[in-house]
Amino acid sequence: MNMPQLAAVDAARAARVLNEVRDARLAGLPARLAPRPVIEQSWERMLRSGVDPEHDFRAGLLSTDEVRRRREESPLREVLPVLREGLLSVADVAHHIMVVADDEGRVLWREGCNPVLRKADGLGFELGADWGEAVVGTNGVGTPAVVRRPVQVFAAEHFVRSHAAWTCAGAPITDPRNGRLLGVVDVSGPLETMHPATLAWVDSVAKLAESRLREKHLNSLERLRAVAAPVLARLGGRAAAVDGDGWTAAVTGMPYASRIALPKSPSPGRRWLPTLGLCSIEPLAGGWLVRSVADAAEPLPGGATRIVLDLTRPRRWSVTVSGGAGSWSHELSPRHAELLYLLATHRGGRSAAGLAEDVFGDSGRTVTVRAEMSRVRRYLGGFLEHQPYRFCEDAEVEVLLPADPMGLLPHSTAPAVVRNRASAP
Numbered sequence: 001m002n003m004p005q006l007a008a009v010d011a012a013r014a015a016r017v018l019n020e021v022r023d024a025r026l027a028g029l030p031a032r033l034a035p036r037p038v039i040e041q042s043w044e045r046m047l048r049s050g051v052d053p054e055h056d057f058r059a060g061l062l063s064t065d066e067v068r069r070r071r072e073e074s075p076l077r078e079v080l081p082v083l084r085e086g087l088l089s090v091a092d093v094a095h096h097i098m099v100v101a102d103d104e105g106r107v108l109w110r111e112g113c114n115p116v117l118r119k120a121d122g123l124g125f126e127l128g129a130d131w132g133e134a135v136v137g138t139n140g141v142g143t144p145a146v147v148r149r150p151v152q153v154f155a156a157e158h159f160v161r162s163h164a165a166w167t168c169a170g171a172p173i174t175d176p177r178n179g180r181l182l183g184v185v186d187v188s189g190p191l192e193t194m195h196p197a198t199l200a201w202v203d204s205v206a207k208l209a210e211s212r213l214r215e216k217h218l219n220s221l222e223r224l225r226a227v228a229a230p231v232l233a234r235l236g237g238r239a240a241a242v243d244g245d246g247w248t249a250a251v252t253g254m255p256y257a258s259r260i261a262l263p264k265s266p267s268p269g270r271r272w273l274p275t276l277g278l279c280s281i282e283p284l285a286g287g288w289l290v291r292s293v294a295d296a297a298e299p300l301p302g303g304a305t306r307i308v309l310d311l312t313r314p315r316r317w318s319v320t321v322s323g324g325a326g327s328w329s330h331e332l333s334p335r336h337a338e339l340l341y342l343l344a345t346h347r348g349g350r351s352a353a354g355l356a357e358d359v360f361g362d363s364g365r366t367v368t369v370r371a372e373m374s375r376v377r378r379y380l381g382g383f384l385e386h387q388p389y390r391f392c393e394d395a396e397v398e399v400l401l402p403a404d405p406m407g408l409l410p411h412s413t414a415p416a417v418v419r420n421r422a423s424a425p
Helices: 004-008 011-027 037-049 064-071 074-095 114-123 140-148 198-233 333-344 350-361 366-383 416-423
Strands: 097-102 106-113 150-156 166-174 181-190 239-242 248-252 270-274 277-284 287-294 307-310 319-323 326-331 397-401
Touching: 004 074, 011 037, 011 150, 037 239, 037 326, 064 106, 064 366, 074 097, 074 198, 097 114, 106 114, 106 248, 114 181, 140 150, 140 166, 140 248, 150 198, 166 198, 181 198, 181 248, 198 239, 198 248, 198 287, 198 326, 277 366, 307 333, 319 366, 333 350, 333 397, 333 416, 350 366, 350 416
Parallel strands: 307 397
Antiparallel strands: 097 106, 097 181, 150 166, 166 181, 239 248, 239 287, 270 277, 277 287, 307 319, 319 326
16 A cells, blocks of 8 residues: 555554654665655755754745735736635635745745634744745645645655644646746645545646636737737738737738747847847737838838827726837726826836825835736836836827816826816816
8 A cells, every 4th residue: 555545544654654754764774665756856855955854944924015015916816716716615624724825935825724724823834934845845835846746745744844744735836828837826734634636636726727827818819919900910021919928919921920939028129039030029018019120011110109198088098009010009997097197297207105105195005006017017018117117218108188177087086196186277
């Protein structure tokens, strides 16, 4: 009988056997049962890196603001409903908790059975904690992040002795656009709650989350395709509309390629791309227009970029960008309409604290401002600078205001907007 089968039948006995295996391995002595390869390889990494198996070392917790910032910026926030629906109801009944950590192993979300949450606090398994393998040893968060596959860690398979009363099953979640690790979802609980099917359950929910991210990516390419169609229709030569990772939404004058290699941090201007040679790169809503310079049918059109912020229609605010290759528009959310209006009225720029004061009357709410500006930059890209936040200097910016000053963003309670309404002639 292998260890997972023994644990399913007699968890206490399995835990005792694993304790003996772990003690023998750390002492350099032969054991009656070899650890599973994934666990033995992890233990070897821990021994090489100097993790103390007898003392539980803790890195400092992230501040509440830093946890909030990472949550706002993490793509995992978009699949939390999938993870909750797939894991929480069963986890609560089975006396487990669900933990979602980022790619660094920092715990960003933690939900489930309240008594188990309290026990987790005693282990330092709390919000903002670092559960990377190099910090706390073999575990269901850090080890799946290292090996990039689902791993269950039972009892004394944990390298640090104080974790041996727990069983954890974690699966990595990767970004379908670029294969980058986004984080790990883990289900943990007291060792007596271990079930051999837990790992397959957690892995299936992680794959479902990746599928949802893939679906969202395809939807974003559809939106980019709609923006790019009229622009590409006016161009000669080879050109493509791609997202920030180079995935292609539409092409003209060239065979379709699913992906075009972009610089790591794209920016407007001329760049040499491996498949197209010298190209002009220009922002589009949700991506980039890439145009071959060498074989264009006509010279690249000139002219400065013009950005028009239209606030005249209630609840239908938009930003339109016009450049040499054409124009495109993006409809704005109420918050983004506020932020872009404030930047348009402060061409010298505003810091995150300044925008927080303008929008919330509280200069301390910089985490929320940075998260929102990060979303704005997804479609305005190179037309926005930061430190401080501002429109780029070579763009002409125009704001179209409603005829009635009281119609200026009527939903808004932002102090700066309210002041501007009151002071309008």
